[in-house]
Amino acid sequence: MQAIRVHCYGGIEALLLENVPRPVPAEDDLLVRVHVAGVNPLDWHYLHGKPYVMRLSSGVGRPQDPRAGVDFAGTVEAVGSAVKDFKPGDRVFGAANGAFAEYVVVRASRTVVHMPENIDFEQAAAVPIAAITALQALRDAGQLQPGQKVLINGASGGVGTFAVQIAKAMGAEVTGVSSARNTELVRSLGADHTIDYAQEDFTRGGPRYDLVIDNVGNHPVAALRDALQPEGTLVMVTGPKNNPWFGPLGRMLATRLTASFASQTQVTLFASANKDDLAVLGEMLEAGTVRPVIDRRxxxxxxxxxxxxLEQGRTRGKSLITMGGHLSARPAGQTGTE
Structure with a gap:
């Protein structure tokens, strides 16, 4: 099969398309023929090996695992002898190392579920990492309640587009912060209010929010607290990338250290992909509560x-990798299917 491999840390030149053996599923595994894979900031971090602290787990001098990509949607090709809930031909989506390939192996008990009948492979592949992060930021870290006011900084990106929709589904009053070119997109996803960050700094005066989800990391923590109600909650999903050693982790750790000195709750989110949350998102997709925003293929x-x-930081929603032929990248800003 063809697959993307990364044998050394570096720039995009380290991403190599290779012919490699097709993986063989173990007794608890599924072999999935990948139709579409999703692109995430996580892929960028593993490619560059940054922040450097992550190399303690991914490999100090070079990646221990050369596979690339995580999000996938496809068709089950074969199952291991112990697998009971899946069979060849099932349409599935999930998260597993090596999604940038024609086939991927995933353990049946891990992050993989059946696709709803009413969505396609592109929609499914856009979901896993970004939507799970948004769900956990709002529901778990943010403890969002109906009627609360939530601000989502970075509302037009992969996590942000899902966060706007999930927050609305949870009964919140949602304000989305984005560039002017994405204002209409954010509003179409259900945001009650929108802010163009070039024209207005939400941390300086203006409304205060019960919950702030920060997907960008372009404001000091103290400024973000100024945008909160006295008992509000700040959830840090990311942070600045200009620190090669600790990256956003440095700011996240600083947030934890200062949390005891603030009246507001400050939470650093390290999202965890799991089967249960992916199933919840599958139900939301089936009900039409959320719809992925697809930028380019x-x-x-x-x-x-x-x-x-992705590195340019201007992706609207998610970009996808398609396995069905050599297609040119399509225009930006498309939502769902064409």
């Missing part, structure tokens, strides 16, 4: 270009 041999586009 790239064929497998253009994974480097997809990561390069």
């Amino acid at each position: 790239f064929p497998l041999d253009q994974v480097p270009q997809a990561i390069e586009f």
